[in-house]
Amino acid sequence: MRVVDSHTAGEPTRVVIEGGPDLGSGPLPERAARLEAEYMDFCASVVLEPRGHDAIIGALLVPPTREDCATGVIYFNNLQNLGMCGHATIGLAVTLAHLNRIGIGAHKFETPVGVVDVDLLDPNTVSVTNVESYRYAKGVTIEVEGIGPVTGDVAWGGNWFFLVKESPLALAGSNIRALTDLTLKIRSGLESAGVTGADGAWIDHVELFGSPVEPTANSRNFVLCPGGAYDRSPCGTGCSAKLACLAEDGLLAPGEPWRQESIVGSTYDMSYQPGQNGGVVPQVRGQAFVTSEAHLIFEPGDPYRSGIRL
């Protein structure tokens, strides 16, 4: 299997160029569901140890259904497929440019949640116009074990998020273990309270916000990802959910810039335009860098050929 690795604002992406499963030619949501139902061994083997680690997001290239798209893509982690992934879209654009498959300029990628516009501004800088994002519930209070009541908004930016405006813990790199424990407890609190996204969807990402360290940034965040890893980048879909909340609260006007800082200090520049269905159409700009090209080998006798899954 041939893969190209990159990181976007510190968050890793592994693009599967050759050797992934053939998911047929149906609509992308059906192919994504098939990946999750039938090929989780493949997903885990690509992203988990011993070939990877739990922060890696995989990107399986698939033929698009639309002729105007440069590629179709299904993002996945060690547990499931992801509807969209902002950092991985930036990483994918830079990877395709590295492979000379796309050039500087505007492109479209088809994802299971819709087509996203990708503008490759230079070999490392990409602006992504995401699918329309929206707030689903405002000011939801849940009880969190060992902490007490925590209030946040439920919003969708291509994935489901619970967004807490004022983190109960300092957003410092030295606190990553405590922040991970806290957000896992918040996610359990949401589950115990029966708080979900639309149609009972699992809220698999939790986002905490606080003051930035970098003076030019507007905010800093910590993002828990579905598999329990934290996002090193400011999280493209999480930023989209944040923009939806800022817009609805009247705190950010269409086109007004917002700089979001991640827990490792990397930043995305973003803004939004009003969407057609009452939400926002986010634009997120960030940088990615290719880190390696590799052939993954799966020896039949290797007891961990499908990843270490404890």
Ligand code: PYC
């Ligand atoms: O950038 O959207 C994102 C993302 C989701 C999970 C990890 N990164």
